[in-house]
Amino acid sequence: MNSAGHFFTRLLVSAALGLASLTTWGVEETVVRIGLTGPLTGPQAAMGKDDENAMRMAIDRLNAQGTVVAGKKLHFELMSEDDAADPRTGMAVAQRLVDAEVKAVLGPYNSGVAIPIAKVLNDAGIVMATVASNPKVTQLGYPFVFRIGPNDLATGARMAAFAAKHLKARQLAVIDDRTAYGQGIADEFIKSAKANGIQIVAREFTTDRATDFAVILTRIKAANPDGIFYAGYHAQAGPLRRQMKVLGMDGYLLGGDAICNEEMAKVGGEAVDGKVYCPQWGAILDQSNEGRQFRAEYTKRFGVDPLTYAGPMYDALFLIVEAMKKANSIEPRQFRSALATISYQGLAGSYQFDEKRDLKDSPSKVYSFKNGRPVPVPEAE
Structure with a gap:
């Protein structure tokens, strides 16, 4: 075949491939x-x-x-x-x-x-x-x-109302990790707690890298509160709960959404029990077919359960x-x-935004822990 024949053969093949591409993908x-x-x-x-x-x-x-x-x-x-x-x-x-x-x-x-x-x-x-x-x-x-x-305004208010109405708490201490998250949620919790008749007997400060809370807890123990609100993340809240138990502090430990996950129980062990409370926004995955399917697919693919x-x-x-x-x-x-x-x-959940591009509706549920997993508290729903 001469060079012209090769050229036309290639042209026909290219055209055919082009048509196949358009037929297969279309766009x-x-x-x-x-x-x-x-x-x-x-x-x-x-x-x-x-x-x-x-x-x-x-x-x-x-x-x-x-x-x-x-x-x-x-x-x-x-x-x-x-x-x-x-x-x-x-x-x-x-x-x-x-x-x-x-x-x-x-x-x-x-x-x-x-x-x-x-x-x-x-x-x-x-x-x-x-x-x-x-x-x-x-x-x-x-x-x-x-x-x-949800933002800290909603989360702090939710947990303060829960502490007052469900736990009947009258005195609480607050530990703030001084991150933007910790400061924000601590401020909102304290404001709402006072509005709900709860006395804040101490506000202590730590960091999001701390591991030893003995000095802080010893000071708080002397004030004899009904429990502690920890404004920070699970990596510190777990050890904090363990150290509360060591010091004989069996009161409540409350926190925000950042402690409301299975990792909290992994780092805190058996001390993370039914007297630890935290909020989660959104639907419970196991309550819908789509949520159960998502959880099953996630767990199968990654070998762990989905978190918050x-x-x-x-x-x-x-x-x-x-x-x-x-x-x-x-x-x-x-x-x-x-x-x-x-x-x-x-x-x-449902997503609609207000003028600040916050969710218009961000209801949360309160959870405690059982067998190392957060479980919803029925009375708080």
Whole structure:
């Protein structure tokens, strides 16, 4: 065959392949990169990995079912970054995500990271959907920043009312880890506790790296409170509870959503019992078919059960994709407005945002612990 024959043969083959491609896929494929920032190392690594696992499940499902926006089939890719629960590291992570031109960032988990990086992402016109609960996260007024969980105003008030009405507590002590999360939820708990007739007999301070609470607990024991509200994370709350028991302090230990997970029981052991109380936002996964299926798939894939925010993080990506569909665009400056006015029912609850881009409705349930797992308290529902 001469060179002309080879040329026409190749042309026919190329044309055939092109037609096959159009027949098979039908639309052009576009890569959409989604960022994730959270503590993948350090004491809170279990929470960061939980968020990452949920995101991988969401992305795999979206890619399997196919999503078309503006005539293009979307292929989602995850860019997962470790912020180590550290604000300075978080700033470097945020800049990497901006440079990578991600369309949205899920996270961070920690308020201390969320507050500074919110400006970086907002200035770059990138949507941020976070579970960080300090009120400042959304009070800064950044239009690209959304909260997909409750804030400390709701959580602190919930636990104070529970302590007063259900536990009949009259005197409590507060330990604050001085992170943005800890300070925020401690302030709100104290304000609501006083309004509910509870006397705060002590407010002690620690850090989110502490392991020894003997001195603090000895001072608190002398005040003889009905219990302690710990404003911080599970990595410290678990050892704190163990040390309470060693000192013969069998009162209540209350906390926020950051202690409301199975990791709390892993680090605290048998001391984490039915007198430890904490709130979780959203639906109990085991109460719906979709939730049970999610839990089963998660556990089978990763070998552990989902923790506090796996459900909301999973929902968040579908929420963002729904906004893309409504705006007919994958560009944040286009779909941000659709996200702000969206109404979406997910695994963990219903998502609608107020003018500050906080959830309009963020009801929480109070949990205690049994056999190493958080279980809802029926009387508090």
